Amino acid sequence: xxxxxxxxxxxxxxxxxxxxxxxxxxxxxxxxxxxxxxxxxxxxxxxxxxxxxxxxxxxxxxxxxxxxxxxxxxxxxxxxxxxxxxxxxxxxxxxxxxxxxxxxxxxxxxxxxxxxxxxxxxxxxxxxxxxxxxxxxxxxxxxxxxxxxxxxxxxxxxxxxxxxxxxxxxxxxxxxxxx
Numbered sequence: 001x002x003x004x005x006x007x008x009x010x011x012x013x014x015x016x017x018x019x020x021x022x023x024x025x026x027x028x029x030x031x032x033x034x035x036x037x038x039x040x041x042x043x044x045x046x047x048x049x050x051x052x053x054x055x056x057x058x059x060x061x062x063x064x065x066x067x068x069x070x071x072x073x074x075x076x077x078x079x080x081x082x083x084x085x086x087x088x089x090x091x092x093x094x095x096x097x098x099x100x101x102x103x104x105x106x107x108x109x110x111x112x113x114x115x116x117x118x119x120x121x122x123x124x125x126x127x128x129x130x131x132x133x134x135x136x137x138x139x140x141x142x143x144x145x146x147x148x149x150x151x152x153x154x155x156x157x158x159x160x161x162x163x164x165x166x167x168x169x170x171x172x173x174x175x176x177x178x179x
Contacts, residue, residue, distance in 0.1 A: 058105050068117045071153045073109065084110035090118035108145060116149060119159050136165045 015037045023033045061082030065072040069091075077085065080101050087095040088111065099110045111131075119128045131146075133139035143163040150156045 058101070068113060070117065070120055070155045073113055074149070074152075075106075077109070078106055081106050081110050085114055088114035090114060090121050108142060112142075112146060112149065116146075116153075116156055116159070120156055139163060139165060 018037050019034045024030060059079040061077040061079045063082050063085075064076050065074070067073060067077060067082065067085055068089075080099060084097055084099055087097045094114070097110075099107050101107060115129045115131065122128050131142070133142060140163065143161070146161050150159050150161060
């Protein structure tokens with residue numbers, strides 16, 4: 001068993017698995033998995049040496065963490081997050097926005113920070129935003145992210161966020177520091 005040869009065989013098998021398992025015929029995504037796996041960075045975008053890398057080449061945005069005037073984001077935005085924030089910012093009329101990007105690319109941040117900014121800027125009492133998720137597990141996970149962000153930002157301290165799961169009224173919860 002020659003390690004270099006074995007690594008090459010594993011790399012080839014992983015590339016084939018990704019392309020055959022996840023490639024789609026849907027325009028404009030047709031051929032994109034193959035391009036990512038086999039062409040980007042000389043075929044090294046997915047497999048680098050004898051180990052696997054799942055980090056995708058997301059483009060960094062131009063802004064820093066201070067995109068919103070009243071608070072800073074946890075990390076500088078990627079370009080797609082920055083574009084979403086420009087479209088959804090509460091200092092202007094929000095535009096319909098669809099975000100389609102890879103796992104781990106920060107889709108939640110695309111809408112979470114604009115929603116928090118809107119809620120912070122709107123002084124009136126009452127419901128300011130409703131976020132709907134297709135699955136209870138996802139709603140619960142995202143509720144934790146909202147709660148964490150609210151408790152980390154001094155300017156957001158007065159916001160109250162709730163989670164409603166189920167149709168019988170028994171699933172209603174007020175969020176605390178971690179949920």
